[in-house]
Amino acid sequence: MKKTFLIAVLFLCGSLVTAQKKTKNLVVVTLDGLRWQEVFRGADSVLVNNKEYNSDKKGITARFVRDSPIERRKILMPFLWSTVVQKGQIYGNRDLGNNAEVANPYKFSYPGYSELFTGFPDPGMNTNDKIPNPNTNVLEFVNKQKGFEGKVIAFTSWDVFPSILNDKRSGIIVNSGLAVLNVPGMSDRLKLLNELQHQAPGFVDEQIRLDVLTYQFGKQYMIEKKPRVLYLGFDETDDLAHQGNYRAYLQQTTKTDAMLADLWNYLQSDPFYKDQTTLVITCDHGRGQVPLETWKTHGEKIDGAEQVWFAVMGPDTPAKGEMKTQSTIYHKQLAQTFSELLGLNFKSWANHEVGSAINLK
Template sequence: MASIYMKKFVLITLVALSLSYANAQTKTQNLIIVTLDGLRWQEVFRGADSVLVASTFTGDKDGVKKRYWAATADERRKILMPFLWSVVSRQGQVYGNRDLGNKDEVANPYHFSYPGYNEIFTGFPDKRMNTNDPVTNPNMNVLEFINKQKGYQGKVVAFSSWERFPQILNASRSGLPVYSGYADVKTKDANERIKYLNELQHNVPHYLGDSTRLDFISYEYTKEYIKQYKPRVVYLAFDETDDMAHEGNYSFYLDRIKQEDGYIKALWDMVQSDPAYKGKTTLLITCDHGRGEQPIESWRSHGADVKNSEQTWFAVLGPDTPPTGEVKTATTTYHKQFAQTMALLLGFDFKKAAGHEVGDAIMSVIKK
């Protein structure tokens, strides 16, 4: 009986602690979320995979070795993702290195994109969200919630290469501007650069098909939108890491990782040079699902039937996050915790307003 009371006491204490943070003043006033679709934790923490480099999935083996190979995992990961391992890991936190016993996972049972993004933004691994089809998401998402808060109305925006986010974020209900696929930015006062991107995206080769645009275009839109409109919450969803993996092109997969790490660095450097963002902005970087590892062919795939594709990672950098670096504790975090974490960083409590299950925040990313 005593143990039951103790468990209730601990639960009540944790809830009270979470609510106290929601009411506390945080330094974070702006939030940038970036996802790299299907990027494995193995490359994030180990760099280029020697088995895959030597396999038939890598064409120009000598070229890949020249660009990405080094003797140790620490060296290789710094070559592949220099911003993550030179800035974020020193000034923020990086989670999910299973070689050190730290685990990050999706809680949904499906391990593919729509369920993964639903989990990130609603805090709820809803089993109904079990398709990549254009099904409108009935769940409230944290971006929608933040957009209703004082000082944030009209200051939340999403850009994605994959076309599915208007449904994932329920743009028709939420009213969020969600520029996905080949959608133009049609704001009346758009600057000339944004107008040029509206034209350019339709004229560049559609390497990813006629629905999913190049990540470079999504990045350029995001950069120009931040410059002109100064949004307070920005979501940027890259897609090409997943596309190259599904194609089985390990060389291009590594190239996209390196390139997108550079895009994130450029965005961070830009906002840190702007008084509206400097010292007031938190950056969250993650993915929507993992991929297989064994047998070797499974690196191309993910899903409920692909072993270990629930294994993921994330990183946080900002004024409220202690600079503890690579997390080495034997703990497990879940993507259903991100939504409440985002809200608490801005001083809000999403759990009280969502109307559905929401995972507890990851309190280790917020200073105590």
């Protein structure tokens, strides 16, 4: 009897160990306003051929246009459609009936990011102004958990994120826009990045940092400080779309994909992160498609601006590739998904309702 009991206990303990999450670290990256159409179809030939939106039809056609959507998307985002699709999961291809949407009705940035990190499409958050978000977010929740204290940080190009993530209440470092990073024991490289961001030319707004500098801040901080949760918020795909510059929008999409590839290569080269880190890539809102000029914008009145996408890969995510199930998932589900990947439960702590996690299994 004792032997049987011991075997049962050992079996149970083994099952619990097996059920434990392998994900010890989380990296979330957003590409502001990048449409699902480009992600899943590649370059849009109608926009490539439109002189108003593309000043280099010959060059952009040669670089990005191919015979099929599958070929075009691989050219536009080679990392996403090689490494991520082979090792993880990609959601939001509406051509296959696999839909991803924001649940908030406003379909622009602050409400989109708020929904993403709070799990709550608050109808009261209808602004891009720097109003402190009253809703608790998953990053501040994780930062309060044992072993994560002071190990959560955000680097973003857009300077509104300290309000979206309410850094004063949450206590996490949110380094955004051209804010100077000031943490103990900074290397000369981080100090140089502080200088460069003020010397680099303004892209759209003097307070918006270049995405490449946001990325370099985040990567260098990982190398030196080993945060367990990192958020990188890129901005330029949205800015270029608002300008109606489809040529540069495509080029920046490819550059961002290359930064993601570099980031993943680093994560797999560092023993602290290798095989213990989940990477999530997504956006904050979609854009219009019809009429043609609505690709430049988004918002409550723009059909299609609610349509988004996301990708995930890591040690707890089965390699299912491009998802083809006929279903709809919502951005409000991602906050709880993030916490469950880390073996935590944001829902039990938040001061508001939270969407249920997405079943990645």
